[in-house]
Amino acid sequence: MAKQFALTDWLPTSKKEMEARGWEEADVILFSGDAYVDHPSFGAAVVGRILEAEGLRVAIVAQPNWRDDLRDFRKLGRPRLFFGVSAGAMDSMVNKYTANRRLRSEDAYTPDRRSDMRPDYPTIVYTRILKELFPDVPVVVGGIEASLRRLTHYDYWQDKLLPSILCQSQADLLIYGMGELPLHEIAQRLLNGEPFDRLKDVRQTSYLVPKGEEISSHERDIRLFSHEECLMDKRKQAQNFCQIEVQSNCYEADRILQTVGDVTVVVNPPFPPMNTEQVDCSFDLPYTRLPHPRYRGKVISAYEMIKHSVNVHRGCFGGCAFCTISAHQGKFIASRSESSVLHEVEQITQMEDFKGYLSDVGGPSANMYRMQGYDLAICKRCQRPSCIHPNVCPNLNADHRPLLELLRRIDKHPKIKKSFIGSGVRMDLLLHVYKDKALREAADQYTEDLIVRHVSGRLKVAPEHTSESVLNLMRKPPFRQFAEFTKRFHQINQAHGLRQQLIPYFISSHPGCTEEDMAELAVLTKKLDFKLEQIQDFTPTPMTLATEMYYTGYHPYTLQPVYTAIKKEDKQKQHMFFFWYKREEADRIRRELQRIGRPDLIAKLFDRPTPSHHQSDTRPSRPSSRPVRKGKNHRSRN
Known part of the structure; x- marks a missing residue:
């Protein structure tokens, strides 16, 4: 039987809901670019429940109106401790714009997919408004948008190098990465x-x-x-990235400093990885697992996609x-x-609309659960x-x-008909050729x-690509x-x-x-009898190796040019080569293959020879970078 919830089971979203709890003020007020869904897959809900578990009174304002009289920013008053701001579960620019910088017509994190409910860069917009209205109240920013913009970064949508989002927003503190551990310490110290x-x-x-x-x-x-040095020399930005990436993935990292004009950005080292007990504490908080009742009758697509799914781990070593x-x-x-x-x-089995099917039992990569190093010291x-x-580390216990x-215990549940794995799987x-027979x-x-x-x-x-050199740059295995x-x-x-499809x-x-x-790629995938559907044009997003190569033109670890x-x-x-099988693309592809000096591929794609008068006598030179490729784009997939 489905559990029945009262309105007070959600974090309050209005003054009336605060009064129903007997509150005159909140300790912390969160502002989120997403609709409020009280579920462990939605960051604002996790932050709110974490702070609530620490004994704080937490309220939330979801998708405030930033255009008009700003009443949404005033409606809950002044928090006793601080404001918290997040753009949402995705970088707002990835969420709002395509790889061609075109405005998307739908927003999966907004009721009924409305596309006009959040500004560009909500972290900056919301924080500036709060600092204007409540200049003496601290603002803490977090979430993926703030996390990946904590230092100088390339912004694809403005096509320029930007300083830390702290400089742009004037927030008092930024939490990067998964926020449970820093939030716990911040809450405890403020309460003390x-x-x-x-x-x-x-x-x-x-x-x-x-x-x-x-x-x-x-x-x-x-x-x-410094930010200014990076503006003058792209190679310095590339060199900075190497330091940032190493420290972001280092068990015992160091503090990072970067000067921007008259200020210095200080990035403290991260906490050690969360242990199982800490992760459980985050997932076991009293979420209703439902959108707030204010959205009754409306559809939030991102929630519909994950409501019957289970996330079993965090992190990815790919x-x-x-x-x-x-x-x-x-x-x-x-x-x-x-x-x-x-x-x-x-x-999940107790949810009213559950029919016996788990849509996903996974994580960032579905098959990394409980995998870690044999020797933690290494x-x-x-x-x-x-x-x-480029190869599987011998210290990795990939069991x-x-x-x-x-999975087998899940499938034994009497109400589970089938559990699907929808997350990406690492082939x-x-x-891998395991030496241990049991692992194999x-x-x-x-x-x-x-x-x-x-x-x-x-x-x-x-697989992402077929070219060995491109796959090396992607840090992906051979095709x-x-x-x-x-x-x-x-x-x-x-x-x-x-009879299933791959x-x-x-x-x-x-x-x-x-x-x-x-x-x-088109020729090789055709040989395997694939007509490609799931394809994407690369979108540069902050703090990735590929984005640094895109912006600087160099591989950060070699400083060799990359086309x-x-x-x-x-x-x-x-992009058109994905669709070689479409009649409307065939002529364009033939012409382009002639132009680049590969008429031999025409017959392989279209199963008929090309007339000799279309042959090209000269082959254009390859980009100089070709010999130096060594290497949920924003996608969280592997």
Whole structure:
């Protein structure tokens, strides 16, 4: 039977709801760019429940009107301690604009998908308004938009290098990464009477120090090139990125300092990765798992997608060049206990609209649950951004048995008809040549269980490209692994009498990718009998390796030039090769293959020879960067 909730089971969103709890004021008021959904997949709800668990009175203002009289910013009054601001579960610019910088017509995190309910850069807009209305109240910013913009970063939508979002918003404190641990310390210290301006030593936070104000000296401080130096020399921005990436994924990181004009941005080192007990505490808070009643009768698409799903871990050690997951969640896996996961499954089965199907049992990468280093001391010294590229680290215990056991326990629940895995799966972990027989057998068994028991007819995987040089830049495994996985997929389907589809994801215009690479991608995927559907043009997002290559034109770790298609027409030429099978693209593709000197690929794509008078006598020179490619783009997929 579905549990019945009272209005007071949600965090209050109005003065009336605060009064119903007997509050005259809130301790903390949160402002969010997303609708308020009280679910552990929505950041504002997690922050609110964490602070509530610390004993604070927390209220939330979701998607405030920033255009008119600003009454939404005044309606709950002044908080006793601080305001909290987040743009939402996604970077607002990724959420609002396409890779071609076109305004999207729908917003999945807004009731009925309205696209006009949040400004560009809500972190900046909301914070500036709050500082204007309540100049003496501290503002703490967080979430992925603030987290990935904590230092000098390239902004694709403005096409310029921007300083820390702290400089743009004038927030008092920034929490980066997953916020539970810094929030716990901040709450405890404030409750103990410590003034807000004494919190600048909290780990995993960032703040500004004005010129002339003394900064405590740390022996191991890392001083980046200043924002102004990066504006003058793109190679310095590339060099900065290497330091930032290493410290973001380092078990025992150092403090980072960067000068911007008359201020210094200070980024304190992160907390160590959360342990199982800490992760459980976050997921086991008293969420209603439902949108706030104010949205009754309206649809919030992002919620509909995840309401019957379970997230079993955080973090990703894949280190993909275009992905922000490791930059925000870190590369160390923080897994939930079986009991916590099973408790959430039980909650889902009690939902009124649950029909017996879990839409996803996964995480940033579905098959990294409970995986970590055999020897933690080695991990603490490691500075590799990826544990599996260019090869699987010998210290990585990539054991699929805990995940297999968890999935089987979930499937034994009497109300579960089927549990699907919709998150991305790392093929390289499934195909790795394990020396340990038990690990090999577990990976094989997971592969079979995945295909037979946990696919809803279509399994999504992400080879991303076919070119070895581009894949190296992406930090992805060779394409031959996808071909091998495709073979195994069909073998397992045939053995079990199943007819399922494999849906591969690919990216065009990634740094290092040329038209010729895309043409060869079309030929290779055609040979495997794929007509591609899940494709995307590369979108640069802050704090990723691929974005730094896109903006600077250099590989940060080698400072060698890297070719990137930046002009709109060049990106469109790459993108069209995905659709070689569409009649309206065929002539354009033929002409382009002639132009780049690859008429041999025309017959391979279109199964007929090209007339000799279309042959090109000369072949254009390749970009000079070709020999130096070594390497939920914003997607959180692997």
